[in-house]
Amino acid sequence: MHASIATVCLSGGLEEKMTACAEAGFDGIEVFEPDLVASDLSPEEIRARAERLGLTLDLYQPFRDFEGVTEDLLEANLRRAEARFEVMGRLGIDTVLVCSNVATATIDSDEVSAAQLRRLGDLAQRHGVRIAFEALAWGRYISDYRRAWRIVELADHPAVGTCLDSFHILSRGHDPAGIEEIPAEKIFFVQLADAPALSMDVLSWSRHHRLFPGEGDFDLPAFLAHVVRTGYSGPVSLEVFNDTFRQTAAGATAVHAYRSLIALADQTARREGRTDQLPTVPESAPAAGVDFVEIKAEDTTEVEIVLDQLGFAFRGQHRTKPVRLWSAGGARIVLNEQYARDLPPHVAGLGLQYDDVASAEARTAALGVTRVPRRMQAGEQRLPAFATPHGLELFFAERTRAGEPGWVDEFEHGLRATPEPDGVVAVDHVNLMSTWEDHDETVHFYTGVLGLEKGRSNQVASPHGLVRSRVLRTADGAVRLPLNVLPASRTQPTEHVALSCPDAIAVARRARERGMRLLPVPGNYYDDVRARFGLDPAFVERLREHQVLYDRDQQGEFLHFYTRQIGRLFIEVVQRIDAYDGYGAENAPVRLAAQSRLDRDGR
Amino acid sequence: MHASIATVCLSGGLEEKMTACAEAGFDGIEVFEPDLVASDLSPEEIRARAERLGLTLDLYQPFRDFEGVTEDLLEANLRRAEARFEVMGRLGIDTVLVCSNVATATIDSDEVSAAQLRRLGDLAQRHGVRIAFEALAWGRYISDYRRAWRIVELADHPAVGTCLDSFHILSRGHDPAGIEEIPAEKIFFVQLADAPALSMDVLSWSRHHRLFPGEGDFDLPAFLAHVVRTGYSGPVSLEVFNDTFRQTAAGATAVHAYRSLIALADQTARREGRTDQLPTVPESAPAAGVDFVEIKAEDTTEVEIVLDQLGFAFRGQHRTKPVRLWSAGGARIVLNEQYARDLPPHVAGLGLQYDDVASAEARTAALGVTRVPRRMQAGEQRLPAFATPHGLELFFAERTRAGEPGWVDEFEHGLRATPEPDGVVAVDHVNLMSTWEDHDETVHFYTGVLGLEKGRSNQVASPHGLVRSRVLRTADGAVRLPLNVLPASRTQPTEHVALSCPDAIAVARRARERGMRLLPVPGNYYDDVRARFGLDPAFVERLREHQVLYDRDQQGEFLHFYTRQIGRLFIEVVQRIDAYDGYGAENAPVRLAAQSRLDRDGR
Structure with missing residues (x-):
């Protein structure tokens, strides 16, 4: 697969864009005319630069409002086109995107559009270039790829083919199966974009809400499979x-774009049985559970006080690093004071358990996720570590079916875990934070790379703006990661770790007896x-006495309470009923x- | 008019919201239940606080999903309602908003809904409160205010009336004229919201895009007139x-909200002849031209170099302040180094000329715009000054039909203005900047207070994001203020002053001869x-030799060039042809x- 990307996808100047595309792994680019x-x-400089970077210049785009026009306008359009063909010659680009007329078309006729494209084809041929004709979803007369193809067929010119764009086809709800009726040699270009399901006019939807594959709601593997067939x-x-x-x-x-394209190719290859035509990456089952949560700060004393009040046991100090372990049931919290100068307590890392760590590691690495270097010492368990797009570090560990993970033994001079009645038993969920800038990439990372499921997007009113939230989880709920996007201004990012227990009131009571001041x-609220x-x-x-909150839905009830904030985080204790x-x-x-x-x- | 506002309009906690509403001038508030x-x-504390602040508590809202339900659900809903009525008693609020059922309605019948509202009315009456029933635009069965009114009529209960909300009525395109068929005593409440014309689902439109009156595309004066009639x-x-x-x-x-409500009342009173029923503020014709532009900086030397290169004459130093004047034709630029420590050059003020300064001043003051204090000394012309929402200072001056404004004489030891052939003659436009936070209020200020016209919203791609832009202008083009909103990140705010001339190439040539390095x-670009x-x-x-840009539309041609950036601003010279x-x-x-x-x- 020749992986390409339009320069309009990226910010900055053309030079920066080209460097970014090459470094991310793309084979070629589409040159967006305004760039x-x-x-x-x-x-000539752009051409030479592309050669040096190892990028092909695959498409010149867009050429607008060409066909369906009166004869005098056509003459002007041909002159306009010829000037572009000359520039394409200097760039060494052999294909130009011609999109269906939006602004100046006055003739709604397949025959007229075909005849005009044929004249453009003659001109193109003289310049050694070819025309990829595309139906824009909001084209005045031609807005369906099947009609664009019919016109290309009618034009019957070797330099005239079609361009297929998933957005223009799927946003209109057109069936992409018709793609298979087009001969491969008449498909001159293929463009992919995903998009969220939104009910708005298709032009605004296209301009402001396109997404990389896997981030929206289009079935792009099905689309790509039609193309490949x-x-x-x-x-x-x-x-x-x-x-x-x-x-x-x-x-x-560019890194995010390339990863999403390769993940799509992989998914299409496997789902549609096209592993011979499309690149694949190693497969991996999603995580089986949370191994540990790592909280980092220059001084983690306050966190230790809270963990102690919640019934956690101190399990010891790491043999070689300024890191300590606390646990309650299967909930393990690692406190890290290494390289943490001036940092307030925050969630810095998350350990996930896998049945097959090697596959998970291979898949993540193959999708270009950056590894986090870790100093290993003799006798320590190796946990592969990766950096997520929103800054959290992820560790992959073997699933422990009974007992505790092997790495627990690296902690010394601790106490034995002594479970309290109805106390904390596990990590229920970890509420993480992303910015509006890294949100889409972060969601794609957890779903497209790690295979978590994507819940509905939700919005919560805070005193300082709406907080967008989306739950990423495994089907069985063993891993649940609600991901928040904060409003742009006036808000401190906070994350929280939620611990599950069979009796939230009992845990709250004991914590208060030990001196905890709850939120x-x-x-x-209680009247309501x-x-x-x-x-x-x-x-x-x-509930009121212990400051415990309550919710109920069709499936059961929910009791939960919150600690006060400690640095950038707080802890929640939850009890799921039914x-x-x-x-x-x-x-x-x-x-x-x-x-x-x-x-x-x-x- | 009893001016009220829902607490859901404002950020922060309920205490802050109440203080803000009272200080802005509102008479009362709607208490939003989640607040x-x-x-x-x-x-009880909220009630007492409202009394101390002089705010009435006008409405408790919302009570959802009440009617159109089965009998057992109705029983539960009545219990739910009674608990709210008790809270209302403690707050001293006598009206509750009941909106049409979205989630739980299963019976689509006027009679059933009316009978159920009658039972709610009985319960309400026992608690001394009354029900304002409103059709939500996305109500399951009841989404039209005329149907909600029919049901209220059928319910025929003294404690049951209707609530009219402009958003729910106008967003669905329903004709508001039917409001006049409702007896005044059965209208229990009136809510106003404006909105931009958008094609999206009505619920998202409502949640994210409502605007204060005068900022959107609804005809709210017509709506309010129906209510008043x-x-x-x-x-x-x-x-x-x-x-x-x-x-x-x-x-x-809150200040912004109050101003928009009073401006709407004024507009409605005058346009619809209801000055007896609605408050008014003084009228004023829009500005007749730009008097001067004030550029402020700790050091304005660089600006002076550029003005000199563009053919401006130095007109002297102000008698009593560290302020200098430069002019070219009717373009006057005041350079101000007073109280400007560490500030780079930026547009700090704008003088507008009026045929009747007194009316403009009276209107602006009556709409609660903050005055800017100015030190006046003997013999100086008084220019009333106001602070705009985006920080610019505005000065109102008498129109000069011939010669120069009187205040020019306050500048001493300058040179005579010696016009250059085809040189700069006037200020064409001033491109100002607002943030996404103050943008809507700023647009409302220039249109609702100053009477400028609002052009279409436009978007321009910059290397670091889309720049939204909207032109505010007088009909004759004498005052043109394109207003930009910058993307949230990675961009320096820049403003610019555009000067008009009859020959941009001549001005560029002379400027370059005087050593100017243009953008x-x-x-x-020239090939394109x-x-x-x-x-x-x-x-x-x-064009290429002088780095002059070109545009053409149906009406004529446009030549323009830019200086390099000086601090936070640059200067543009434009030539309009035809x-x-x-x-x-x-x-x-x-x-x-x-x-x-x-x-x-x-x-």
């Missing part, structure tokens, strides 16, 4: 622009919860308001 | 939430311009890329 026009490199072997190119990528550094976007919940769910007043009084599968999202505004009050009052 | 639930003030005299309340207000400080949003324009417009090669060579009325927006990406290159290379 060329705004560049101070001459076409024709025998097409030309460039497969990403043409994705949205308000985020336009502002993100070109290098990061205060306002009295109005009683009215909303018709709860027994005595039960509501117990098959409750949510996260108490209804209570999040109450928590956010309470945190905001403490923050304001400097407590 | 109450998340507050640590008891209902019924004889309704209850609260007129703003219920506006969007992603921006949720993140903006409550105080600023460099890439060669590819020639191909795009089919221009004469010799003419294109002249009736060209644009700003060369097509060339903006080329300019932005060139600026970005200079910036990167530190030149």
Whole structure:
């Protein structure tokens, strides 16, 4: 597969974009005309630079509003085209994207458009270039790829073929199966973009909300499979622009783009049985559970006090590093004070357990995820480590079916774990944070690389703006990672670790007896919860006494409470009753308001 | 008019919101239930606080999913309602908003909904409260205000009336004229929100894109006039939430909200002849021209060099302040080094000329715009000054029909203005900058307060993201203020002053002879311009030699060039040929890329 990308996907100048594409691993690029026009490199310099970087220049784009016009306009359009063909000659590009007329078409006729494309084809042939004609989803008359192909067929010219763009086809709900009726040699170019399911006009949707493959709701493996079945072997190119990528550094976007394209090729190859035509990467089952959570800070004392109050046992100090382990049941928290000067407590790492660590490691590495270097010493267990797009470090560990992981033995001088009745038994979920800039890439990382499932996107009102949230999880719920995107301004990023137990009130009571000051919940909340769910007043009084929150859905009930904030994180203790599968999202505004009050009052 | 606002409009906690509403001038508020639930003030404390602040508590909202349900669900809903009525009693609120059922309705019947509302009315009456029933635009069965009113009529209960919300009515395209068929005493509440014309699902449109009156595309004066004609005299309340207000400080949003409501009342009163029922503010014709532009910096030397190169004459030093005047034709630029420590050159003020300064001043003050204090000394002309929402200072001056403004005489030891042939004659436009936080308020200020017209919103691709832009102008083009909103990240705010002349190439040539280094324009741009417009090669060579850009539309042609950046601003010189009325927006990406290159290379 010849992996290509349009320069319009990236921010910055053309020089930066070319470097970023080459470094990310792309084979070629589409040159977006405005990028060329705004560049101070001459076409010859761009050509030479591409050669040095090992990039092919696959397409010149776009040429707009050509066909379906009156004869005098056609003459002007042919002159306009010829000037572009000359520039293409200087660049050494042999294919130009001609998209269906939006602005100036006045003639709605296959025959007229075909005849006009044929004249363009003659001109193109004289310049040694060819025309890839594409139906824009909002073309005035031609907005369906099948009609564009019919016109290309009618034009019947060796220099005239079609370009297929998944966005223009799938956004209109057109069946992509018709692609297989087009002979491979008449498909001159293929562009891919994903998009979220949105109900808005297709032009705004295209301009602001395209996504890389795997990040939206289109079935791109099915689309690509149709293309591959024709025998097409030309460039497969990403043409994705949205308000985020336009502002993100070109290098990061290009890496993200390349990973998403390779993951799509892999998925298509396997799902559609096309491993002979498309590249693959190693397969891996998703994680089987959370091995540990790593909390990092210059001083982790406050976290230790809270863990102790929640019934965790101190399991010792690492043999060779300033790292300590605490555990309660199967919940293990590693406190790391190494290289943490000036850092407040925050979630720095996450250990995931796998049945087959080698496959998970091979897949992650093959998809170009950066490894995190770790100093290994004699007798230590090797845990492969990777950097996620949002900065968290991930560690892959063997699943422990009974007992504790081997690496626990590296910690010395600790106490034995002594389980408390109805105490904390496991990590329920880890609520992580991403910025609007790295959010899409982060979601793609956890789903496209690690194979987690993507829940619905949700929005919670905080006192300072809406917090977007999306749960990433395994089907069985063994790994649950709600991922928040914070509003742009005035908010401190916070993350939290949620611990599960069979009796949240019991854990809260013991923690309070040990001196914990929980996050205060306002009295109005308990009046509301009683009215909303018709709860027994005595039960509501117990919730109120221990500042425990409540939720209920069709599947069951949920009790949970929060510690106060420690640095950039806090801890939640949750109790799931029956098959409750949510996260108490209804209570999040109450928590956010309470945190905001403490923050304001400097407590 | 009893001016009210829903607490959901503002960010922060309930206490902050109440203070902000009172300080902005509102008479009352709607208490949004989640704000109450998340507050640590008891209902009694909230009531007492409102009394102390002089705010009435006008509405408790919302109560959801009540009617159109089966009998057992109805029983539960009545219990749910009763708990709310008790809270309302503690708050001292006598009206609750009940919105049409979205989630749990299974019975699509006017009679059933009316009978169920009647039972709710009985319960409400026992608690001394009343029900304002509203059709949500996305209600399962009831989504039209006329149907909600039919059901209220059928319910025929003294404690059951209707609530009218402009968003729910106008977003569905329903004719608001039917409001006049509702007796005033059955309209229990009126809510106002504006919105931009967007094609998206109505729920997302409502949640994220509501605007204050005058900022969107709804005809709210017509809506409010229908309400007033019924004889309704209850609260007129703003219920506006969007992603921006949720993140903006409550105080600023409340001031903005109040101003928009009063401006709407004024506009409605005058346009619809309801000055007896609605408050008005003084009228004023829009500005007649630009008096001067004030550029401020610790050191303005670089600006002076550029003005000299562009043919401006130094007109002298102000008698009493460290302020200097330069002029060319009718373009006057004031350079201010007062209180400017560490500030780079930027546009700090704008003088506008009025036929009637007193009216303009009276209107602006009546709409609550903050005045800027100015030290006046004997013999100086008084220019009323106001602070705009985006930080610029505005000065109002008498129109000069012949000669120069009187204040020019306050500058001493300058040179006489000696006009150059085909030189700069006037300020064409001033391109200002706003942030995403203050943008809507800024647009409302220039249109709702100053009476400028609002052009279409436009988007320009810069190397670091899309720049949103909107032109604010007088109909005759005497004042033109394109307003840009910058992408959130990685961009330096820049503004520019555009000067008009009859021959841009002549001005560029003289400037270059005097040593000016213009913004460099890439060669590819001239190849493109020639191909795009089919221009004469010799003419294109002249443009290229002087780094002058070109545009053409149906009305005429446009030549323009840019200086390099000086601090946070640059200067543009423009030549409009025939009736060209644009700003060369097509060339903006080329300019932005060139600026970005200079910036990167530190030149």
